[in-house]
Amino acid sequence: MNKILKIVIISVAVLALAFYGFLTFTKSKSPADTASFNQNGLSVQVDYCRPYKKDRVIFGQLLPYGKVWRTGANEATIFEVKQDVKIADKPLKAGKYTLWTIPNTDNWTIIFNSQTGQWGTEYDETKDVLRVDVPASKLAETVEQFKIDFASAEGGSDMILRWENTEVKVPVRL
Numbered sequence: 001m002n003k004i005l006k007i008v009i010i011s012v013a014v015l016a017l018a019f020y021g022f023l024t025f026t027k028s029k030s031p032a033d034t035a036s037f038n039q040n041g042l043s044v045q046v047d048y049c050r051p052y053k054k055d056r057v058i059f060g061q062l063l064p065y066g067k068v069w070r071t072g073a074n075e076a077t078i079f080e081v082k083q084d085v086k087i088a089d090k091p092l093k094a095g096k097y098t099l100w101t102i103p104n105t106d107n108w109t110i111i112f113n114s115q116t117g118q119w120g121t122e123y124d125e126t127k128d129v130l131r132v133d134v135p136a137s138k139l140a141e142t143v144e145q146f147k148i149d150f151a152s153a154e155g156g157s158d159m160i161l162r163w164e165n166t167e168v169k170v171p172v173r174l
Contacts, residue, residue: 030073037150037157042174043082044157046099048072050146058164059103068111070120071101071161072146078116085156086173087112088132097129101161101168107133108161108168132170139165 030051037044051073056062063069071077076098083094087110098116100123102109115127139162146163156173 032074033148035148035150035159037152037159037172039152039157040174041083042085042156042172044085044150044159044172045080046077046148046159047080048077048099048146048148049074052146053142053144053164059166060105063103065104066102068123068125069101069103070123071099072120072148074120076100076113076116076118076120076122079112081172083174086171087130088134088171089173090130090132092130098123103166104136107135109133110168110170134168134170136166136168139167141165 030049033048033050035046035048049072059065077100078096079099080096081092081094085092085094092112095114096116097112097114098118100111100113102111110132111128112130113123113127114129115122115124142165143162147161149160149162150157150172151160151169153171153173156171159170159172161168161170
C-alpha cells in the first residue's frame with residue numbers, strides 16, 4: 001500500500017509541475033492583460049492574453065476570415081460588465097461572458113458567450129448570448145502585439161481591438 005501511495009503522490013506532483021510549466025510557457029509568449037473602463041456609471045473589464053504578430057500575416061491567413069477567433073490567446077477572453085448595457089444598440093445583461101470574434105475584411109462579428117472558464121479553443125455556439133456586427137478599419141501603422149483598450153464616448157465607451165493593421169471599435173453604452 002505504501003508503494004502505491006508514493007507512486008500516486010509522485011504522479012500528482014509531476015502532473016502539477018507539468019501543468020504549471022505549460023501555463024508559464026504559454027503566458028510568456030502571449031502575456032495576460034486587463035483592459036477596463038469605469039466612468040459615469042459604466043464598469044467594464046476584459047481579461048485576455050496578448051499574442052504577438054512576429055512577422056506573420058494575421059488576418060486572412062493565421063486567423064482566416066469568416067472563422068471564430070478567441071480574441072486573444074490562451075484561455076478564452078473574459079468580458080465582464082457590472083450593469084445592463086447596449087452593445088452596438090443591442091441589449092446585454094450585466095454579467096461575465098467570453099468574448100469571441102469573427103474577423104472579416106470590412107466588418108467583424110462580435111460574440112458574447114455565456115460559457116466561461118474554458119480554454120480559448122473550446123467555443124460552443126449554442127451558448128451565444130449576443131452577436132453584433134461592427135466595422136473594421138485599416139491602420140497606417142502596424143500593431144505588433146494584440147491590444148484591447150477603452151475610450152470614452154457619448155453615453156459610455158468604445159472597446160477598441162487593435163492588431164496588425166486593423167482596428168475595430170465596439171460601442172458599449174448604458
